[in-house]
Amino acid sequence: xxxxxxxxxxxxxxxxxxxxxxxxxxxxxxxxxxxxxxxxxxxxxxxxxxxxxxxxxxxxxxxxxxxxxxxxxxxxxxxxxxxxxxxxxxxxxxxxxxxxxxxxxxxxxxxxxxxxxxxxxxxxxxxxxxxxxxxxxxxxxxxxxxxxxxxxxxxxxxxxxxxxxxxxxxxxxxxxxxxxxxxxxxxxxxxxxxxxxxxxxxxxxxxxxxxxxxxxxxxxxxxxxxxxxxxxxxxxxxxxxxxxxxxxxxxxxxxxxxxxxxxxxxxxxxxxxxxxxxxxxxxxxxxxxxxxxxxxxxxxxxxxxxxxxxxxxxxxxxxxxxxxxxxxxxxxxxxxxxxxxxxxxxxxxxxxxxxxxxxxxxxxxxxxxxxxxxxxxxxxxxxxxxxxxxxxxxxxxxxxxxxxxxxxxxxxxxxxxxxxxxxxxx
Amino acid sequence: xxxxxxxxxxxxxxxxxxxxxxxxxxxxxxxxxxxxxxxxxxxxxxxxxxxxxxxxxxxxxxxxxxxxxxxxxxxxxxxxxxxxxxxxxxxxxxxxxxxxxxxxxxxxxxxxxxxxxxxxxxxxxxxxxxxxxxxxxxxxxxxxxxxxxxxxxxxxxxxxxxxxxxxxxxxxxxxxxxxxxxxxxxxxxxxxxxxxxxxxxxxxxxxxxxxxxxxxxxxxxxxxxxxxxxxxxxxxxxxxxxxxxxxxxxxxxxxxxxxxxxxxxxxxxxxxxxxxxxx
Numbered sequence: 001x002x003x004x005x006x007x008x009x010x011x012x013x014x015x016x017x018x019x020x021x022x023x024x025x026x027x028x029x030x031x032x033x034x035x036x037x038x039x040x041x042x043x044x045x046x047x048x049x050x051x052x053x054x055x056x057x058x059x060x061x062x063x064x065x066x067x068x069x070x071x072x073x074x075x076x077x078x079x080x081x082x083x084x085x086x087x088x089x090x091x092x093x094x095x096x097x098x099x100x101x102x103x104x105x106x107x108x109x110x111x112x113x114x115x116x117x118x119x120x121x122x123x124x125x126x127x128x129x130x131x132x133x134x135x136x137x138x139x140x141x142x143x144x145x146x147x148x149x150x151x152x153x154x155x156x157x158x159x160x161x162x163x164x165x166x167x168x169x170x171x172x173x174x175x176x177x178x179x180x181x182x183x184x185x186x187x188x189x190x191x192x193x194x195x196x197x198x199x200x201x202x203x204x205x206x207x208x209x210x211x212x213x214x215x216x217x218x219x220x221x222x223x224x225x226x227x228x229x230x231x232x233x234x235x236x237x238x239x240x241x242x243x244x245x246x247x248x249x250x251x252x253x254x255x256x257x258x259x260x261x262x263x264x265x266x267x268x269x270x271x272x273x274x275x276x277x278x279x280x281x282x283x284x285x286x287x288x289x290x291x292x293x294x295x296x297x298x299x300x301x302x303x304x305x306x307x308x309x310x311x312x313x314x315x316x317x318x319x320x321x322x323x324x325x326x327x328x329x330x331x332x333x334x335x336x337x338x339x340x341x342x343x344x345x346x347x348x349x350x351x352x353x354x355x356x357x358x359x360x361x362x363x364x365x366x367x368x369x370x371x372x373x374x375x376x377x378x379x380x381x382x383x384x385x386x387x388x389x390x391x392x393x394x395x396x397x398x399x400x401x402x403x404x405x406x407x408x409x410x411x412x413x414x415x416x417x418x419x420x421x422x423x424x425x426x
Numbered sequence: 427x428x429x430x431x432x433x434x435x436x437x438x439x440x441x442x443x444x445x446x447x448x449x450x451x452x453x454x455x456x457x458x459x460x461x462x463x464x465x466x467x468x469x470x471x472x473x474x475x476x477x478x479x480x481x482x483x484x485x486x487x488x489x490x491x492x493x494x495x496x497x498x499x500x501x502x503x504x505x506x507x508x509x510x511x512x513x514x515x516x517x518x519x520x521x522x523x524x525x526x527x528x529x530x531x532x533x534x535x536x537x538x539x540x541x542x543x544x545x546x547x548x549x550x551x552x553x554x555x556x557x558x559x560x561x562x563x564x565x566x567x568x569x570x571x572x573x574x575x576x577x578x579x580x581x582x583x584x585x586x587x588x589x590x591x592x593x594x595x596x597x598x599x600x601x602x603x604x605x606x607x608x609x610x611x612x613x614x615x616x617x618x619x620x621x622x623x624x625x626x627x628x629x630x631x632x633x634x635x636x637x638x639x640x641x642x643x644x645x646x647x648x649x650x651x652x653x654x655x656x657x658x659x660x661x662x663x664x665x666x667x668x669x670x671x672x673x674x675x676x677x678x679x680x681x682x683x684x685x686x687x688x689x690x691x692x693x694x695x696x697x698x699x700x701x702x703x704x705x
Contacts, residue, residue, distance in 0.1 A: 077668045084455045103671075107456040201651050251542040251563030253652045268543070384456065387669040398653030402565055420670070423454075 027123045029329075032322035033062025039326065040079060041094040042072045042309070045280070045344045046152055050330060053338070057329050063322050072096060083109050088316050091323040095148055097138050098307040103384040106424075110147035111313035116324045117146065126328055127350075134376040135347040138308035142382060148310025149331040153347040154275040155306040155372040156210055156379070157365070159282070161186075161270050162295030172297045176214055176239065179271070179300050183247045186270040194247035195271045196263060197240070199401055200256045201394035202387070208397055209305035209379040210273050211236040219381045219389060226421055228393050229414035234406045241400035253401045265289055273299060275307070276372065279365040280343050296368035304372040305379035308347070345369055388420035442684075449677035456671050468678035477654060478662060478679065482686075485658040488573060489637040495577045496633055497626065500584025505614070507585065508592045518589075525582045533646035536575050537562070562648050565655035572656055576643055580636075584629045591625030592618070627698050631691065638687050659683055 041047040047069050054065055068090075070078060075094065082089045095104065104110055116122065128136070128149075135150040158173070164186055165172070173179035183194030197207040212218070217232035227233065244252050249263070261278050263269040265288050276296075285291040298304060311327045313320055329335065333354075336346040340355040343363070352359055352370055359366040380386055396409035449468055453461035472478055507518050524532065539545045540561035548558045561571045599617045608616070641660045644650065650657035650665070657665075659679060666676040 073668075080455050080668070080671060103456045106458060108458055109456075199652070200649075201653050249543060251560055253565075254563045254648065263543070266544070385670070391665070391669070395653045398565075398651070402652070423672075 027120075027125075029061045029325065032319070032325055035319050035322040036064040036066065037091040037317075037319050037322050037326060038066045038068065038089060039092040040068045040070070040075055040090050041311075042075050042096070043069050044152070045342075046339065047094075049339060049342055049344065053335070057326060060329065061322075061325055063325065065326065076100065083107070083314070083316070086316065088314075088318050090314050091317040091319050092311055092313060092326055094151060095310050095312045096307070097148070097310055098378060098380045099386045101138075101141065101147070102382045103386070103424075105141045105147060106384050109315055110141075111315045111317065111320055112145040112147060113149070113313070113324070114145055116313075116320070121321065121324060123328055123332065126332055130333065130348050130350050132347055132349055132373045132376070134306060134373060134378075135308055138306075138378060139310045148312035149327050150308065150347040151311045151331060152309035153306060153345065153373060153376070154277050154308075155304045155369065155376045156207065156273055156299060157276050157279075157304070157368050157372050158271065158273050158297045158299050159264065159279070160295045160297065161290065161293055163293045164192075164270055165295065172295065173300045175300045176211075180243065183243065183271060187247050191268070193249055193263065193269045195243050196248035196252055196255065196260050196269050197244065197272055198255055198257060198260060198274070199244060199248075199253040199398065201398050202390045203256045204394050204397045205390035206275075206305070206307070206379055207273055208236070208240055208393065210299055210303060211240045213303045213305060213377070214299075214301050215239070219393075220383055220421070224383055224421065226389075226414045226417040228389075228396075228417055229407065229410040233410055237397065237400050237406040237410060240397065241406065244401055253398055276345060276365060276369050279369075283364060294364065296365040298368060298372045298375065302375050304376040306373070306376035307379055347373075383421060384424040385417070385420035389417050392416040392420070445677045445680050448674055449681050451674045453674040454671050455673055461674060464674075468675050469682075471675065472678055472682060477657075478659065480654070481657050481659045481662045484569065484656065485638060485640075485660070485686075488569060488576070488640065488658065489634060492573045492576045492580075492637050493630065493633045495573065496581045496584050497630060499577065499581045500629065501588050501619075501622070501626070503581065503585040504588035504592055505618075507589055521585060522582050524579045525586070527579075529579065529642045530646045532579055533575065533643045537647050540571060562656070563652065565652050568648060568652065568656045572644060572647065575647065576637065576640065579643070580633060584626075584633065587625050587629040587632075588622060591622045595621050623698075623701070627694070631694055634690060634694065635687055638690065639683070659686075 041050060051067060051069065054067060057063070058065055068075075076096070076099070079090065079093055095101070095110075117128065131150045132153060135153045138153075139146055139148045139150055141147055158179075160172070160182075164170075165182070168182075168185050170182045170185060171178070173182055179195070185194075186192060187194030198204040212233060215232045215236040217230055217236050218227055221227045248255075252260075255263075257274050257278065260269070260272050260274060261281065264272060265282065267289050279294070279296065282288050282294050283291050311330060313323045313327065317323055331348075333348060333350055336348040336351040337355050339346045340351045340359050341357050346352070352366060357363070360370065380389070383389070392413040393410075396406075396413035399409040400406050448461075450463055450465060451461040452464045452467070503521065507514065507521065539547045540563075542548055542558050542560050542563055545561070547561070551557075551559065560567050562568045595618070599621075600613065603613050603617055639660055640658060641664070644656055644658060644661055645664075648656045650661045654662075660683065663676045663679040663683070666672045666679065
């Protein structure tokens with residue numbers, strides 16, 4: 001009797017196995033074997049993992065990949081020059097959507113992915129709906145077409161010294177008033193700074209997006225006109241520059257994320273807001289003095305300004321099908337699960353649940369990242385002149401930090417931003 | 427003759443001519459429309475652009491101060507190095523290091539040294555009772571800090587040229603001066619300096635042209651910050667080209683900078699000729 005049951009069980013499982021493998025085999029990874037593609041990515045922990053695993057893809061697909069890894073600014077400049085000279089030198093590129101999406105799609109450099117995300121060209125197990133909804137929205141242009149596959153999602157959170165908070169019997173701030181109260185309580189002039197954030201022009205626009213959202217301000221209005229000198233924006237700048245003048249070192253005016261992080265790691269800072277991506281460095285026991293003492297929280301008011309990167313196909317590429325095969329491999333469930341296992345964030349929801357290192361339980365910031373992404377909104381608007389906006393508002397922030405009235409500084413920024421918006425319409 | 431001509435055309439004339447042409451268009455790299463010819467519109471915008479005019483002022487300020495310090499210190503160092511003392515060869519070689527090192531490497535090291543909280547410069551200053559300075563982190567002290575770094579790097583260059591000049595000076599005027607009982611100071615002013623003028627002029631010209639175009643030191647140290655407090659015209663046109671993608675407008679700025687550098691060069695040559703005719 002048991003033998004018959006065993007035989008039945010074996011044959012049934014064989015039938016099930018063969019149908020699922022044939023389903024997997026229905027997707028042909030080797031459809032573009034023999035082609036060569038050029039991929040350009042921005043240097044980051046993600047690109048390091050990609051470089052390590054590149055040979056897996058080459059074996060799977062038979063496609064040769066020329067990978068170029070550059071720092072963000074240089075990568076963007078090289079792309080712009082390549083595209084502008086009509087070149088077909090890049091097939092897949094890493095696009096910083098927050099800065100580039102509107103500009104590049106206006107220039108027609110993205111290949112819309114609609115006709116690739118169909119059976120036969122797309123692995124049925126890919127599951128685009130597995131990405132966080134904010135990431136899925138980030139890769140769509142205003143007219144709804146998908147121009148990239150989510151590669152990175154970075155979201156701002158509040159970093160704080162949970163040991164100092166416990167000592168002072170402070171609770172995690174839930175609004176701006178309690179945030180300032182906590183900074184004031186922990187501030188010891190010359191020894192411990194209560195709060196800091198980026199002050200460096202252009203970089204500071206990212207962390208300024210937090211108070212801007214908190215005071216219900218916005219960068220542009222519904223018609224796409226500049227609104228960085230509205231009453232709400234002025235209040236936001238008053239708050240931001242006020243906090244930095246009261247609780248941050250005077251040199252904060254030139255601080256980018258690395259200086260703020262350095263101050264926190266040197267145990268001279270109690271709180272700051274910035275992208276979650278730096279949490280890994282803080283928890284590295286070998287290099288960080290504050291490993292294990294860091295608390296993470298969604299920003300007061302349940303705000304989470306975010307920036308997104310995607311892998312996109314160049315509209316001038318001669319190997320679009322091969323490019324798409326690469327892109328979906330580099331952003332599929334297996335790859336993203338591996339990202340989380342290596343301590344890097346993934347824009348896929350399932351990665352956080354299926355990764356073998358059980359991140360939601362073992363990584364101190366994982367739950368905060370997960371929660372923040374659920375309420376994440378893009379830090380910047382979808383207009384072409386983002387760099388100009390970050391520069392002009394960034395300059396206004398620096399001026400406010402050095403004593404100029406917020407309204408005066410922002411009026412000038414608004415004029416310059418509007419000029420940039422107008423000239424981008426041509 | 428032909429290879430030299432070809433090289434000149436390809437490397438110098440063509441890029442210059444194309445940039446000039448580009449300055450008359452409204453080319454934005456990311457624009458879906460092809461560039462249009464717009465005549466002098468870019469130049470008119472340049473004259474009204476406050477950010478550009480302020481960056482021009484900063485460029486000239488940095489050049490005047492930096493080059494002046496370099497000339498004075500370079501000549502002083504050359505006078506010292508011209509004497510015979512034990513270890514002179516070693517000191518001369520060591521003194522040249524700033525010039526041969528990479529500007530970006532020097533800039534990054536100075537950034538570390540100039541950190542107001544953790545930098546070694548403030549640490550040393552506190553030892554003599556001088557309060558923590560903000561160096562490149564304040565709009566008030568960023569230009570002096572950059573001038574300091576530039577002076578540190580290029581003074582040995584002036585010293586080198588001045589030393590070469592000193593080596594060619596004849597001995598007779600000095601012997602005559604000693605007989606007449608001239609003091610060292612009088613010797614320097616009346617004999618050494620006038621005879622060094624040709625070499626010093628070369629050094630001045632080189633340094634003035636180079637400092638007007640200064641980019642890597644400023645970019646590596648402050649990226650033009652805080653805000654735009656250290657943004658020179660070269661940095662602004664870099665931002666315009668590669669961050670804002672406004673190639674047409676940036677090209678007009680390139681031509682304006684070229685005119686400025688040529689103008690100052692001609693001015694200096696004129697001044698030298700005038701000084702020679704007077705002497």
